[in-house]
Amino acid sequence: MSLVKIIRTQRNSYGIRNVLNRSCPALVTPSISLVSSIRSFHRQRGSQQSGDGNFSMFWKSFAGVGIGGATLFYALENSHERNALMKEAPKNSKITSPDRFVDNLPTYGYEDIAKHSTSENGIWVTYKKGVYDITEFVATHPGGQQIMEAAGTSVDPFWDLYQQHNSPEVEKILETFRIGNYKDARESDNISDLWANQPKRDPRLIMRSERPCNAETPNDLLGSSYITQSNLFYVRHHLPVPEIDMENYKLKISSEDGTGKTLEFTLEDIKKFPKHDVTAALMCAGNRRSQMSKHKATKGLEWGPGAVGNAVWSGARLKDVLEAAGVKPDDAKQVQFNGMDLDATGKPYGASIPLTTALDEKKDVILAYEMNNHPISRDHGYPIRAFVPGSVGARCVKWLNSITISSEESLSHWQRLDYKGFNPSIDPNAKDYAKGTAIQYLPVTSAILSPSNGDAVSKKEEYVTVKGYAWSGGGQKIIRIDLTGDEGKTWIDGTIEQQDKMPAGRHWAWTLWSAKIPIPKGKKEVEIWVKAVDSNYNTQPENVDNIWNTRGVLNNSYDKIKIKIN
Ligand SMILES: Nc1nc2c(c(=O)[nH]1)N[C@H]1C(S)=C(S)[C@@H](COP(=O)(O)O)O[C@H]1N2
Numbered sequence: 289m290s291l292v293k294i295i296r297t298q299r300n301s302y303g304i305r306n307v308l309n310r311s312c313p314a315l316v317t318p319s320i321s322l323v324s325s326i327r328s329f330h331r332q333r334g335s336q337q338s339g340d341g342n343f344s345m346f347w348k349s350f351a352g353v354g355i356g357g358a359t360l361f362y363a364l365e366n367s368h369e370r371n372a373l374m375k376e377a378p379k380n381s382k383i384t385s386p387d388r389f390v391d392n393l394p395t396y397g398y399e400d401i402a403k404h405s406t407s408e409n410g411i412w413v414t415y416k417k418g419v420y421d422i423t424e425f426v427a428t429h430p431g432g433q434q435i436m437e438a439a440g441t442s443v444d445p446f447w448d449l450y451q452q453h454n455s456p457e458v459e460k461i462l463e464t465f466r467i468g469n470y471k472d473a474r475e476s477d478n479i480s481d482l483w484a485n486q487p488k489r490d491p492r493l494i495m496r497s498e499r500p501c502n503a504e505t506p507n508d509l510l511g512s513s514y515i516t517q518s519n520l521f522y523v524r525h526h527l528p529v530p531e532i533d534m535e536n537y538k539l540k541i542s543s544e545d546g547t548g549k550t551l552e553f554t555l556e557d558i559k560k561f562p563k564h565d566v567t568a569a570l571m572c573a574g575n576r577r578s579q580m581s582k583h584k585a586t587k588g589l590e591w592g593p594g595a596v597g598n599a600v601w602s603g604a605r606l607k608d609v610l611e612a613a614g615v616k617p618d619d620a621k622q623v624q625f626n627g628m629d630l631d632a633t634g635k636p637y638g639a640s641i642p643l644t645t646a647l648d649e650k651k652d653v654i655l656a657y658e659m660n661n662h663p664i665s666r667d668h669g670y671p672i673r674a675f676v677p678g679s680v681g682a683r684c685v686k687w688l689n690s691i692t693i694s695s696e697e698s699l700s701h702w703q704r705l706d707y708k709g710f711n712p713s714i715d716p717n718a719k720d721y722a723k724g725t726a727i728q729y730l731p732v733t734s735a736i737l738s739p740s741n742g743d744a745v746s747k748k749e750e751y752v753t754v755k756g757y758a759w760s761g762g763g764q765k766i767i768r769i770d771l772t773g774d775e776g777k778t779w780i781d782g783t784i785e786q787q788d789k790m791p792a793g794r795h796w797a798w799t800l801w802s803a804k805i806p807i808p809k810g811k812k813e814v815e816i817w818v819k820a821v822d823s824n825y826n827t828q829p830e831n832v833d834n835i836w837n838t839r840g841v842l843n844n845s846y847d848k849i850k851i852k853i854n
């Protein structure tokens with residue numbers, strides 16, 4: 289969707305552009321360039337909104353990547369749709385680039401384009417220097433109507449913000465709809481400053497998307513130590529990393545119903561609470577999504593098994609801080625966390641957990657300011673991140689700006705319209721999401737980290753040694769690792785190599801295991817499967833077939849590798 293600049297919007301896009309070009313120093317705390325540009329963007333939006341109903345619709349339908357107006361983008365990004373599109377594409381289109389004017393094509397200004405905002409007149413959009421006619425696309429694609437709802441604003445900022453979609457392939461497809469050159473194309477985009485000051489990352493990380501940065505730990509490094517080094521720990525951002533002005537940094541705590549105090553804490557204030565260490569794994573809901581995508585395409589980053597890590601997190605207990613703010617137990621309430629990274633609508637990344645979890649000392653929820661005994665790095669949430677052991681990564685909000693006690697879950701896109709699981713037949717829309725349950729504690733899972741799929745062993749060997757991790761959400765202990773080298777005819781007990789010694793219900797850290805799998809005689813290949821069993825005797829599904837879901841979350845199926853026998 290980020291591609292689509294539906295026409296009636298050109299008017300607005302001027303204003304927005306101007307605003308984005310203006311720098312607004314020291315407007316807000318924390319002073320980050322994103323905040324200032326987005327907030328003024330926001331104000332601008334407020335003033336224009338009144339005149340145009342569709343405008344606010346757009347914002348609603350966008351609300352982050354994944355719903356409403358995002359449909360075109362998804363269709364373009366989704367591989368099978370993509371192939372279909374390539375076939376549908378007009379034959380005469382030679383591959384050009386949105387970055388260049390194309391000779392022999394007419395030139396249009398925004399007024400020309402504005403005349404083409406209905407199926408009758410044709411639906412034109414602009415992106416960079418190109419003008420595209422997507423009428424056919426809208427007519428023939430489910431969700432096309434939603435694209436129409438998007439009419440009403442410029443989406444250049446979205447495109448800039450969600451650069452993971454900015455793949456050459458997507459641009460290529462868009463180019464097949466090219467009908468002209470856009471004379472009002474902006475030459476430079478100031479919003480790219482958003483990305484100017486991103487942290488440097490360890491080159492050994494496997495980059496799944498650069499902007500925002502999404503990178504996972506390679507298997508060998510992940511398996512080589514019980515504690516994952518901070519610089520090798522997977523990075524999962526939805527937005528640019530904010531720049532935080534520590535002089536003005538304060539964590540705000542308040543209750544929506546006005547009970548309790550509204551307090552502001554500096555980092556130093558938070559450090560005055562008793563320091564609590566938690567050794568815990570953190571895992572993204574999309575970990576191992578790429579295996580799900582092999583069954584059928586999913587919408588998300590193609591993570592291998594490395595969107596997980598195990599670290600020592602230290603900070604103040606959230607319970608202590610909430611109690612200092614006068615928060616009283618209430619089973620119906622939620623703790624909403626807001627980050628400082630803002631989306632294109634100016635809303636922060638946010639998520640929530642039940643207040644009962646936060647106030648239960650045995651759940652070890654902390655406001656972490658250290659990771660592996662050092663201040664948390666920017667990529668992992670400096671200065672403070674919420675850390676909710678045993679839960680999905682998405683709830684562990686980084687760059688924590690405020691905490692609100694509410695009768696409602698966080699209103700953020702990532703709480704309401706993402707990070708929920710559905711059955712394989714549902715391609716969730718906003719209504720499904722509203723009914724769905726937010727992922728909190730994760731199910732039991734395991735993965736093989738060595739050898740790698742496709743590695744070879746000698747037939748002279750008797751065994752192949754297999755190593756990996758296992759983990760279960762909600763503090764459940766891994767009690768068994770089961771492996772098979774003959775598709776389940778015989779099972780072998782894995783050996784637990786490293787595991788925490790926490791009391792029952794507080795096994796937040798992962799378990800490292802190893803196993804020796806016999807090499808079958810007279811065969812060219814052995815397929816190895818692993819499943820873990822947790823202290824609730826829950827275990828993993830055999831394959832992804834019946835747990836597959838459009839977003840590709842919660843893949844906890846058996847991990848399987850094939851090893852060649854030479
Ligand atoms: N503020 C903020 N917090 C966030 C995110 C984010 O994009 N912004 N991503 C979440 C997700 S989906 C995951 S999996 C974890 C990743 O944490 P890490 O980058 O430290 O590994 O952070 C969570 N907290």
Ligand SMILES: [Mo]
Nearest residue numbers: 572573681682
């Ligand atoms: Mo995640």
